[in-house]
Amino acid sequence: MDPLAGVQTFARQLLESFGFDPQGILCCGNTETALAQGLEFKPDFLITDWFGKSPLTGLALHQRLLEVKPTCRLSLLSFEVTPDHEAQAKQAGARFLLKKPFTAEDLRRTLHQALQVMAKDYPELHQRLQSVMMAPRPQPAIAPRPIVLPPMVQYKPGDKVRFGDKTEVVECVVVRHGELVVQLKNKSGLIPATKLQKQ
Structure with missing residues:
Protein backbone atom coordinates (compact mmCIF):
# COMPACT_ATOMS: atom_id res chain seq x y z
CA MET A 1 0.00 0.00 0.00
CA ASP A 2 1.47 3.29 -1.10
CA PRO A 3 0.13 6.75 -2.01
CA LEU A 4 2.04 6.61 -5.32
CA ALA A 5 0.23 4.69 -8.06
CA GLY A 6 3.57 3.86 -9.71
CA VAL A 7 4.85 2.09 -6.58
CA GLN A 8 1.57 0.16 -6.31
CA THR A 9 1.78 -0.93 -9.95
CA PHE A 10 5.40 -2.03 -9.68
CA ALA A 11 4.81 -3.93 -6.43
CA ARG A 12 1.84 -5.73 -8.01
CA GLN A 13 3.86 -6.70 -11.08
CA LEU A 14 6.72 -7.84 -8.86
CA LEU A 15 4.50 -10.06 -6.71
CA GLU A 16 2.88 -11.52 -9.83
CA SER A 17 6.37 -12.29 -11.18
CA PHE A 18 7.02 -14.26 -7.97
CA GLY A 19 4.00 -16.41 -8.86
CA PHE A 20 1.34 -14.85 -6.66
CA ASP A 21 -2.27 -14.95 -7.87
CA PRO A 22 -3.30 -11.45 -9.10
CA GLN A 23 -6.67 -11.94 -7.35
CA GLY A 24 -4.79 -12.23 -4.06
CA ILE A 25 -3.07 -8.83 -4.40
CA LEU A 26 -4.92 -5.72 -3.23
CA CYS A 27 -3.48 -2.22 -3.74
CA CYS A 28 -4.62 0.89 -1.88
CA GLY A 29 -3.50 4.51 -1.72
CA ASN A 30 -4.27 5.30 1.93
CA THR A 31 -4.62 3.54 5.25
CA GLU A 32 -8.33 4.21 5.75
CA THR A 33 -9.25 2.45 2.49
CA ALA A 34 -6.74 -0.30 3.23
CA LEU A 35 -8.33 -0.92 6.63
CA ALA A 36 -11.86 -1.03 5.25
CA GLN A 37 -10.87 -3.51 2.56
CA GLY A 38 -8.27 -5.36 4.63
CA LEU A 39 -10.70 -6.31 7.40
CA GLU A 40 -12.61 -8.29 4.76
CA PHE A 41 -9.61 -9.31 2.62
CA LYS A 42 -7.55 -10.55 5.64
CA PRO A 43 -4.09 -10.31 4.03
CA ASP A 44 -1.22 -12.66 4.79
CA PHE A 45 1.35 -9.98 4.03
CA LEU A 46 1.08 -6.17 4.30
CA ILE A 47 3.57 -3.94 2.47
CA ARG A 64 -5.86 -3.49 13.31
CA LEU A 65 -5.41 -6.15 10.63
CA LEU A 66 -3.83 -8.49 13.18
CA GLU A 67 -7.26 -8.58 14.87
CA VAL A 68 -8.69 -10.45 11.86
CA LYS A 69 -5.48 -12.11 10.61
CA PRO A 70 -3.08 -12.76 13.52
CA THR A 71 -0.41 -14.13 11.16
CA CYS A 72 -0.33 -11.07 8.86
CA ARG A 73 3.31 -10.17 8.17
CA LEU A 74 4.40 -6.53 7.90
CA SER A 75 6.90 -4.72 5.68
CA LEU A 76 7.41 -0.96 5.64
CA LEU A 77 8.48 1.76 3.19
CA SER A 78 9.42 5.25 4.38
CA PHE A 79 11.16 8.41 3.22
CA GLU A 80 12.36 8.90 6.78
CA VAL A 81 14.25 6.07 8.48
CA THR A 82 15.58 7.04 11.89
CA PRO A 83 16.78 4.82 14.76
CA ASP A 84 13.32 5.35 16.30
CA HIS A 85 11.63 4.18 13.08
CA GLU A 86 13.88 1.13 13.01
CA ALA A 87 13.10 0.33 16.65
CA GLN A 88 9.35 0.65 16.08
CA ALA A 89 9.54 -1.50 12.93
CA LYS A 90 11.50 -4.17 14.78
CA GLN A 91 9.07 -4.13 17.70
CA ALA A 92 6.18 -4.59 15.24
CA GLY A 93 7.95 -7.58 13.70
CA ALA A 94 8.44 -5.91 10.31
CA ARG A 95 10.20 -8.08 7.73
CA PHE A 96 11.91 -4.99 6.37
CA LEU A 97 11.93 -1.18 6.49
CA LEU A 98 13.02 0.09 3.07
CA LYS A 99 14.05 3.73 2.71
CA LYS A 100 12.54 5.77 -0.09
CA PRO A 101 13.37 6.60 -2.77
CA PHE A 102 14.44 3.13 -3.83
CA THR A 103 15.16 1.53 -7.18
CA ALA A 104 13.15 -1.29 -8.72
CA GLU A 105 16.08 -3.60 -8.00
CA ASP A 106 16.18 -2.50 -4.33
CA LEU A 107 12.53 -3.47 -3.87
CA ARG A 108 12.88 -6.70 -5.84
CA ARG A 109 15.90 -7.83 -3.81
CA THR A 110 14.44 -6.76 -0.44
CA LEU A 111 11.07 -8.39 -1.08
CA HIS A 112 12.71 -11.58 -2.32
CA GLN A 113 14.80 -11.81 0.86
CA ALA A 114 11.70 -11.29 3.03
CA LEU A 115 9.78 -13.97 1.12
CA GLN A 116 12.68 -16.39 1.50
CA VAL A 117 12.44 -16.01 5.28
CA MET A 118 8.68 -16.60 5.11
CA ALA A 119 9.26 -19.64 2.90
CA LYS A 120 10.77 -21.51 5.84
CA ASP A 121 7.21 -21.79 7.19
CA TYR A 122 5.56 -22.29 3.79
CA PRO A 123 7.16 -25.03 1.65
CA GLU A 124 5.01 -24.17 -1.38
CA LEU A 125 6.29 -20.57 -1.27
CA HIS A 126 9.86 -21.86 -1.08
CA GLN A 127 9.37 -23.98 -4.20
CA ARG A 128 7.78 -21.06 -6.06
CA LEU A 129 10.66 -18.74 -5.21
CA GLN A 130 13.23 -21.33 -6.19
CA SER A 131 11.62 -21.84 -9.58
CA VAL A 132 11.08 -18.15 -10.27
CA MET A 133 14.25 -16.57 -8.85
CA MET A 134 16.92 -19.26 -8.79
CA ALA A 135 16.36 -21.43 -11.84
CA PRO A 136 18.47 -20.42 -14.84
CA ARG A 137 16.30 -18.95 -17.56
CA PRO A 138 17.25 -18.85 -21.24
CA GLN A 139 17.48 -15.39 -22.73
CA PRO A 140 14.69 -14.75 -25.23
CA ALA A 141 15.67 -14.07 -28.82
CA ILE A 142 13.44 -11.00 -28.74
CA ALA A 143 13.20 -8.84 -25.66
CA PRO A 144 9.77 -9.19 -24.01
CA ARG A 145 7.46 -6.23 -24.25
CA PRO A 146 7.17 -4.34 -20.95
CA ILE A 147 3.84 -4.31 -19.19
CA VAL A 148 2.25 -0.97 -19.93
CA LEU A 149 -0.90 0.14 -18.19
CA PRO A 150 -3.29 2.38 -20.10
CA PRO A 151 -3.00 6.04 -19.12
CA MET A 152 -5.25 6.85 -16.19
CA VAL A 153 -6.75 10.20 -15.29
CA GLN A 154 -5.22 11.20 -11.97
CA TYR A 155 -7.61 12.10 -9.17
CA LYS A 156 -6.96 13.14 -5.59
CA PRO A 157 -9.20 13.54 -2.54
CA GLY A 158 -11.23 16.74 -2.80
CA ASP A 159 -11.41 16.79 -6.62
CA LYS A 160 -14.83 17.57 -8.09
CA VAL A 161 -16.00 15.07 -10.70
CA ARG A 162 -19.09 14.50 -12.81
CA PHE A 163 -20.78 11.15 -12.18
CA GLY A 164 -23.97 10.61 -14.12
CA ASP A 165 -25.82 13.93 -14.01
CA LYS A 166 -24.39 15.11 -10.67
CA THR A 167 -21.22 16.77 -9.43
CA GLU A 168 -19.54 14.71 -6.70
CA VAL A 169 -16.39 15.02 -4.59
CA VAL A 170 -13.61 12.41 -4.52
CA GLU A 171 -13.00 10.96 -1.05
CA CYS A 172 -10.25 8.45 -1.86
CA VAL A 173 -8.50 6.87 -4.84
CA VAL A 174 -7.43 3.22 -5.12
CA VAL A 175 -5.60 1.15 -7.74
CA ARG A 176 -7.34 -2.23 -7.68
CA HIS A 177 -6.10 -5.04 -9.91
CA GLY A 178 -4.43 -2.47 -12.17
CA GLU A 179 -7.62 -0.37 -12.47
CA LEU A 180 -8.07 3.10 -10.99
CA VAL A 181 -11.22 3.24 -8.86
CA VAL A 182 -12.61 6.10 -6.80
CA GLN A 183 -14.78 6.39 -3.72
CA LEU A 184 -17.02 9.45 -3.67
CA LYS A 185 -18.08 11.35 -0.57
CA ASN A 186 -21.32 10.05 0.93
CA LYS A 187 -21.39 7.17 -1.58
CA SER A 188 -20.76 3.51 -0.86
CA GLY A 189 -18.71 1.31 -3.15
CA LEU A 190 -15.85 2.02 -5.53
CA ILE A 191 -16.45 3.49 -8.98
CA PRO A 192 -14.14 2.93 -11.99
CA ALA A 193 -12.42 6.19 -12.88
CA THR A 194 -13.47 5.68 -16.51
CA LYS A 195 -17.07 6.44 -15.46
CA LEU A 196 -16.12 9.87 -14.11
CA GLN A 197 -15.44 13.20 -15.77
CA LYS A 198 -13.00 15.61 -14.14
CA GLN A 199 -14.51 19.06 -13.48
Whole structure:
Protein backbone atom coordinates (compact mmCIF):
# COMPACT_ATOMS: atom_id res chain seq x y z
CA MET A 1 0.00 0.00 0.00
CA ASP A 2 1.47 3.29 -1.10
CA PRO A 3 0.13 6.75 -2.01
CA LEU A 4 2.04 6.61 -5.32
CA ALA A 5 0.23 4.69 -8.06
CA GLY A 6 3.57 3.86 -9.71
CA VAL A 7 4.85 2.09 -6.58
CA GLN A 8 1.57 0.16 -6.31
CA THR A 9 1.78 -0.93 -9.95
CA PHE A 10 5.40 -2.03 -9.68
CA ALA A 11 4.81 -3.93 -6.43
CA ARG A 12 1.84 -5.73 -8.01
CA GLN A 13 3.86 -6.70 -11.08
CA LEU A 14 6.72 -7.84 -8.86
CA LEU A 15 4.50 -10.06 -6.71
CA GLU A 16 2.88 -11.52 -9.83
CA SER A 17 6.37 -12.29 -11.18
CA PHE A 18 7.02 -14.26 -7.97
CA GLY A 19 4.00 -16.41 -8.86
CA PHE A 20 1.34 -14.85 -6.66
CA ASP A 21 -2.27 -14.95 -7.87
CA PRO A 22 -3.30 -11.45 -9.10
CA GLN A 23 -6.67 -11.94 -7.35
CA GLY A 24 -4.79 -12.23 -4.06
CA ILE A 25 -3.07 -8.83 -4.40
CA LEU A 26 -4.92 -5.72 -3.23
CA CYS A 27 -3.48 -2.22 -3.74
CA CYS A 28 -4.62 0.89 -1.88
CA GLY A 29 -3.50 4.51 -1.72
CA ASN A 30 -4.27 5.30 1.93
CA THR A 31 -4.62 3.54 5.25
CA GLU A 32 -8.33 4.21 5.75
CA THR A 33 -9.25 2.45 2.49
CA ALA A 34 -6.74 -0.30 3.23
CA LEU A 35 -8.33 -0.92 6.63
CA ALA A 36 -11.86 -1.03 5.25
CA GLN A 37 -10.87 -3.51 2.56
CA GLY A 38 -8.27 -5.36 4.63
CA LEU A 39 -10.70 -6.31 7.40
CA GLU A 40 -12.61 -8.29 4.76
CA PHE A 41 -9.61 -9.31 2.62
CA LYS A 42 -7.55 -10.55 5.64
CA PRO A 43 -4.09 -10.31 4.03
CA ASP A 44 -1.22 -12.66 4.79
CA PHE A 45 1.35 -9.98 4.03
CA LEU A 46 1.08 -6.17 4.30
CA ILE A 47 3.57 -3.94 2.47
CA THR A 48 2.81 -0.36 3.43
CA ASP A 49 4.21 3.13 3.49
CA TRP A 50 4.87 4.42 7.02
CA PHE A 51 2.09 7.05 6.62
CA GLY A 52 3.53 8.94 9.60
CA LYS A 53 1.27 12.00 9.10
CA SER A 54 -1.90 10.00 8.62
CA PRO A 55 -4.39 9.61 11.51
CA LEU A 56 -4.00 5.87 10.91
CA THR A 57 -0.31 5.07 10.38
CA GLY A 58 1.02 2.00 8.60
CA LEU A 59 1.95 0.48 11.96
CA ALA A 60 -1.52 1.14 13.39
CA LEU A 61 -3.10 -0.34 10.25
CA HIS A 62 -1.09 -3.53 10.76
CA GLN A 63 -2.22 -3.74 14.39
CA ARG A 64 -5.86 -3.49 13.31
CA LEU A 65 -5.41 -6.15 10.63
CA LEU A 66 -3.83 -8.49 13.18
CA GLU A 67 -7.26 -8.58 14.87
CA VAL A 68 -8.69 -10.45 11.86
CA LYS A 69 -5.48 -12.11 10.61
CA PRO A 70 -3.08 -12.76 13.52
CA THR A 71 -0.41 -14.13 11.16
CA CYS A 72 -0.33 -11.07 8.86
CA ARG A 73 3.31 -10.17 8.17
CA LEU A 74 4.40 -6.53 7.90
CA SER A 75 6.90 -4.72 5.68
CA LEU A 76 7.41 -0.96 5.64
CA LEU A 77 8.48 1.76 3.19
CA SER A 78 9.42 5.25 4.38
CA PHE A 79 11.16 8.41 3.22
CA GLU A 80 12.36 8.90 6.78
CA VAL A 81 14.25 6.07 8.48
CA THR A 82 15.58 7.04 11.89
CA PRO A 83 16.78 4.82 14.76
CA ASP A 84 13.32 5.35 16.30
CA HIS A 85 11.63 4.18 13.08
CA GLU A 86 13.88 1.13 13.01
CA ALA A 87 13.10 0.33 16.65
CA GLN A 88 9.35 0.65 16.08
CA ALA A 89 9.54 -1.50 12.93
CA LYS A 90 11.50 -4.17 14.78
CA GLN A 91 9.07 -4.13 17.70
CA ALA A 92 6.18 -4.59 15.24
CA GLY A 93 7.95 -7.58 13.70
CA ALA A 94 8.44 -5.91 10.31
CA ARG A 95 10.20 -8.08 7.73
CA PHE A 96 11.91 -4.99 6.37
CA LEU A 97 11.93 -1.18 6.49
CA LEU A 98 13.02 0.09 3.07
CA LYS A 99 14.05 3.73 2.71
CA LYS A 100 12.54 5.77 -0.09
CA PRO A 101 13.37 6.60 -2.77
CA PHE A 102 14.44 3.13 -3.83
CA THR A 103 15.16 1.53 -7.18
CA ALA A 104 13.15 -1.29 -8.72
CA GLU A 105 16.08 -3.60 -8.00
CA ASP A 106 16.18 -2.50 -4.33
CA LEU A 107 12.53 -3.47 -3.87
CA ARG A 108 12.88 -6.70 -5.84
CA ARG A 109 15.90 -7.83 -3.81
CA THR A 110 14.44 -6.76 -0.44
CA LEU A 111 11.07 -8.39 -1.08
CA HIS A 112 12.71 -11.58 -2.32
CA GLN A 113 14.80 -11.81 0.86
CA ALA A 114 11.70 -11.29 3.03
CA LEU A 115 9.78 -13.97 1.12
CA GLN A 116 12.68 -16.39 1.50
CA VAL A 117 12.44 -16.01 5.28
CA MET A 118 8.68 -16.60 5.11
CA ALA A 119 9.26 -19.64 2.90
CA LYS A 120 10.77 -21.51 5.84
CA ASP A 121 7.21 -21.79 7.19
CA TYR A 122 5.56 -22.29 3.79
CA PRO A 123 7.16 -25.03 1.65
CA GLU A 124 5.01 -24.17 -1.38
CA LEU A 125 6.29 -20.57 -1.27
CA HIS A 126 9.86 -21.86 -1.08
CA GLN A 127 9.37 -23.98 -4.20
CA ARG A 128 7.78 -21.06 -6.06
CA LEU A 129 10.66 -18.74 -5.21
CA GLN A 130 13.23 -21.33 -6.19
CA SER A 131 11.62 -21.84 -9.58
CA VAL A 132 11.08 -18.15 -10.27
CA MET A 133 14.25 -16.57 -8.85
CA MET A 134 16.92 -19.26 -8.79
CA ALA A 135 16.36 -21.43 -11.84
CA PRO A 136 18.47 -20.42 -14.84
CA ARG A 137 16.30 -18.95 -17.56
CA PRO A 138 17.25 -18.85 -21.24
CA GLN A 139 17.48 -15.39 -22.73
CA PRO A 140 14.69 -14.75 -25.23
CA ALA A 141 15.67 -14.07 -28.82
CA ILE A 142 13.44 -11.00 -28.74
CA ALA A 143 13.20 -8.84 -25.66
CA PRO A 144 9.77 -9.19 -24.01
CA ARG A 145 7.46 -6.23 -24.25
CA PRO A 146 7.17 -4.34 -20.95
CA ILE A 147 3.84 -4.31 -19.19
CA VAL A 148 2.25 -0.97 -19.93
CA LEU A 149 -0.90 0.14 -18.19
CA PRO A 150 -3.29 2.38 -20.10
CA PRO A 151 -3.00 6.04 -19.12
CA MET A 152 -5.25 6.85 -16.19
CA VAL A 153 -6.75 10.20 -15.29
CA GLN A 154 -5.22 11.20 -11.97
CA TYR A 155 -7.61 12.10 -9.17
CA LYS A 156 -6.96 13.14 -5.59
CA PRO A 157 -9.20 13.54 -2.54
CA GLY A 158 -11.23 16.74 -2.80
CA ASP A 159 -11.41 16.79 -6.62
CA LYS A 160 -14.83 17.57 -8.09
CA VAL A 161 -16.00 15.07 -10.70
CA ARG A 162 -19.09 14.50 -12.81
CA PHE A 163 -20.78 11.15 -12.18
CA GLY A 164 -23.97 10.61 -14.12
CA ASP A 165 -25.82 13.93 -14.01
CA LYS A 166 -24.39 15.11 -10.67
CA THR A 167 -21.22 16.77 -9.43
CA GLU A 168 -19.54 14.71 -6.70
CA VAL A 169 -16.39 15.02 -4.59
CA VAL A 170 -13.61 12.41 -4.52
CA GLU A 171 -13.00 10.96 -1.05
CA CYS A 172 -10.25 8.45 -1.86
CA VAL A 173 -8.50 6.87 -4.84
CA VAL A 174 -7.43 3.22 -5.12
CA VAL A 175 -5.60 1.15 -7.74
CA ARG A 176 -7.34 -2.23 -7.68
CA HIS A 177 -6.10 -5.04 -9.91
CA GLY A 178 -4.43 -2.47 -12.17
CA GLU A 179 -7.62 -0.37 -12.47
CA LEU A 180 -8.07 3.10 -10.99
CA VAL A 181 -11.22 3.24 -8.86
CA VAL A 182 -12.61 6.10 -6.80
CA GLN A 183 -14.78 6.39 -3.72
CA LEU A 184 -17.02 9.45 -3.67
CA LYS A 185 -18.08 11.35 -0.57
CA ASN A 186 -21.32 10.05 0.93
CA LYS A 187 -21.39 7.17 -1.58
CA SER A 188 -20.76 3.51 -0.86
CA GLY A 189 -18.71 1.31 -3.15
CA LEU A 190 -15.85 2.02 -5.53
CA ILE A 191 -16.45 3.49 -8.98
CA PRO A 192 -14.14 2.93 -11.99
CA ALA A 193 -12.42 6.19 -12.88
CA THR A 194 -13.47 5.68 -16.51
CA LYS A 195 -17.07 6.44 -15.46
CA LEU A 196 -16.12 9.87 -14.11
CA GLN A 197 -15.44 13.20 -15.77
CA LYS A 198 -13.00 15.61 -14.14
CA GLN A 199 -14.51 19.06 -13.48
